[in-house]
Amino acid sequence: MSSHVINYELDPSKRIPLVTGNNNFKSVTDIICAPVEQPAPSWWWIAISASGSVLLLLLSMLGYLFWEGIGVWGLNNPVAWGFDIVNLVFWVGIGHAGTLISAILFLFRQKWRTSINRFSEAMTIFAVICALIFPAVHTGRPWVDYFLLPIPNSMAIWPNFRSPLLWDLFAFTTYFTVSLLFWYVGLIPDLATLRDRAKTKTRKVVYGLFALGWRGANRHWQNYEKAYMILAALAAPLVLSVHSIVSFDFATSQLPGWHTTIFPPYFVAGAVFSGFAMVISLMVIARELFGMKDLVTMYHLECMNKVILATGSIVGYAYGMEFFVAWYSGNEYEAFAFINRAFGPYAWAYWIMISCNVISPQFFWFKKLRTSIPVMFIISIFVNIGMWFERFVIVMTLHRDFLPSSWGYFRPTWVDLSTLVGSFGLFFTLFLLFLKFLPMVAIAEVKGVMPAANPHHGEDH
Amino acid sequence: MSKKQFFGVVGEFKTPKSLMKAAEALRDAGYTQFETYSPFPIxxxxxAMGLKHSKLGWIVLCGGFTGLSCALALQWWTSAVDYKLTISGKPFFSYQAFVPVTFECMVLFSAFCAVFGMLALNRLPKLYHPVFKHSRFHDASSHSFFLSVDVKDPLYKTLETASFLHGLGGENLEEIED
Structure with missing residues (x-):
């Protein structure tokens, strides 16, 4: 591939090919179905045993939490919000890249998304599951979670719809449901492919049931494409709303450092930033292990790295702007909150955040670095770490409020840390199961962007 | 004398281009009850088939409007009618604060309508269909293209329709029982 291809040619056949190698429709089906149809490789068993053990750690930590109560966490006064909300915002942010790729890039007709959208939508769903655990258990009494729902109860009162915490409930459940529907709709034709290729009765029945009898009829494709487009159009504002509403948890409070109007866009940019980094971390490994380099090419990875550079720069700008406004507002509490962030007891976390989120993505200005697999992998890990610390830094604003007499310091306990580590176990276990049982690339969609799919292929225009 | 019921004639085409040419030819010949099958939308x-636009958009619009009004009604009734709670001295019906939940419910209802409306318009799930009986139809979801003409089409005559499809490049023509 020449590095000087002009990629905005009107004639698609002159653009950078999205599927490389000498592939046709059949070989694309074969490549994508191979990991699902062949016996799991030994590394898969090792990986799932490892992630399963970490998942057990999560389950035992949750059991311990339910048994003892939230005293096992490091929460205190004034830091009444700790790892639970940090992890919630971290995980739900990871999910945002999947929806951005599947919905917003679809509406912008970015055809390179077809190779990575299934993968990142799966990541979205599993990340949102990890996120939802934390609000569900954060009181230590998950059996009273139904108090959140607007259902008639013996106390005859209703949830407070003027509270951003309740908005969160609606935002998360809607986001999870719509992401799941979107993912499933995308999967239907591919499940039919797996059904038609099935060699055993069990596979035929299971994939057949989930494929709903899909037969690729054009009258079906017509409604299907309409549904897909409508879901994309719904998911695009939805994904922007979800992290905006998460930021309202902070922004609608009266706390200096939280009560700012920049929060919604800044949170959304950060979410996309962290999510793309997670896609890169996972994809770099998966395309290598599953031999999908013809479908997920260096061009795809480079596009994602450009998104990381753009959103990382927005995040860096937001950090700077927060400081500027803290000074320019003339509000001494606001100014103190920010000086304390950068130079107070949590300065170590603040500077980890700045190095990982602001400095590390800037290496992607250089084509050599953003097309290097080891460099992008390392930077993506740094971004993931940095974005977790961003949420930590924001939440830790609590440790010094208006009255110095009530200042404190939050130290996570071993339960806090084990629960965070355990949530990665849940995420990777779900992800490994997905890689084994479902096609990791959208078969029907990738074929649609191959030149041979054009009914005028081979004709002169 | 038992008479077999037939679904129609089904033929295989090798490329999206030949399938589309065949669909155009059938449309121009006056056929209406025919269907094409492909591993991806063409x-x-x-x-080429002479189809009208999908009606799904209207279904979703109704769903979205229902979600929007239900959410507003729920928040108004619980906060301003059934059990009035004074929160920070704000009005009971503080519609600004009700925007997020209203928006989320609108999206949720619309998405349900988009997915289930699509399935309903497509008459899915339907695990059995006669076209699956074609001996090579298992490739229709991978790399091959098919066209079926239904016996219900007024122009349908088994032999003539089959030879018409054959002339358009159709291979493996089979008459399928219903």
Whole structure:
């Protein structure tokens, strides 16, 4: 591939090919179905045993939490919000890249998304599951979670719809449901492919049931494409709303450092930033292990790295702007909150955040670095770490409020840390199961962007 | 004398281009009850088959409007009618604060309508269909293209329709029982 291809040619056949190698429709089906149809490789068993053990750690930590109560966490006064909300915002942010790729890039007709959208939508769903655990258990009494729902109860009162915490409930459940529907709709034709290729009765029945009898009829494709487009159009504002509403948890409070109007866009940019980094971390490994380099090419990875550079720069700008406004507002509490962030007891976390989120993505200005697999992998890990610390830094604003007499310091306990580590176990276990049982690339969609799919292929225009 | 019921004649085509040419030819010959099958949507096939636009958008619009009004009604009734709670001295019906939940419910209802409306318009799930009986139809979801003409089409005559499809490049023509 020449590095000087002009990629905005009107004639698609002159653009950078999205599927490389000498592939046709059949070989694309074969490549994508191979990991699902062949016996799991030994590394898969090792990986799932490892992630399963970490998942057990999560389950035992949750059991311990339910048994003892939230005293096992490091929460205190004034830091009444700790790892639970940090992890919630971290995980739900990871999910945002999947929806951005599947919905917003679809509406912008970015055809390179077809190779990575299934993968990142799966990541979205599993990340949102990890996120939802934390609000569900954060009181230590998950059996009273139904108090959140607007259902008639013996106390005859209703949830407070003027509270951003309740908005969160609606935002998360809607986001999870719509992401799941979107993912499933995308999967239907591919499940039919797996059904038609099935060699055993069990596979035929299971994939057949989930494929709903899909037969690729054009009258079906017509409604299907309409549904897909409508879901994309719904998911695009939805994904922007979800992290905006998460930021309202902070922004609608009266706390200096939280009560700012920049929060919604800044949170959304950060979410996309962290999510793309997670896609890169996972994809770099998966395309290598599953031999999908013809479908997920260096061009795809480079596009994602450009998104990381753009959103990382927005995040860096937001950090700077927060400081500027803290000074320019003339509000001494606001100014103190920010000086304390950068130079107070949590300065170590603040500077980890700045190095990982602001400095590390800037290496992607250089084509050599953003097309290097080891460099992008390392930077993506740094971004993931940095974005977790961003949420930590924001939440830790609590440790010094208006009255110095009530200042404190939050130290996570071993339960806090084990629960965070355990949530990665849940995420990777779900992800490994997905890689084994479902096609990791959208078969029907990738074929649609191959030149041979054009009914005028081979004709002169 | 038992008479077999037939679904129609089904033929295989090798490329999206030949399938589309065949669909255009059938449309121009006056056929209406025919269907094409492909592993991915082929752009321009709706026109080639002479189909009208999908009605799904209207279903979703109704769903979205229902979600929006239900959410507003729920928040108004619980906060301003059934159990009035004074929160920070704000009005009971503080519609600004009700925007997020209203928006989320609108999206949720619309998405349900988009997915289940699509399935309903497509008459899915339907695990059995006669076209699956074609001996090579298992490739229709991978790399091959099919066209079926239904016996219900007024122009349908088994031999003539089959030879018409054959002339358009159709292979492995089979008459399928219903």
């Amino acid at each position: 752009h321009g096939m709706d026109d």
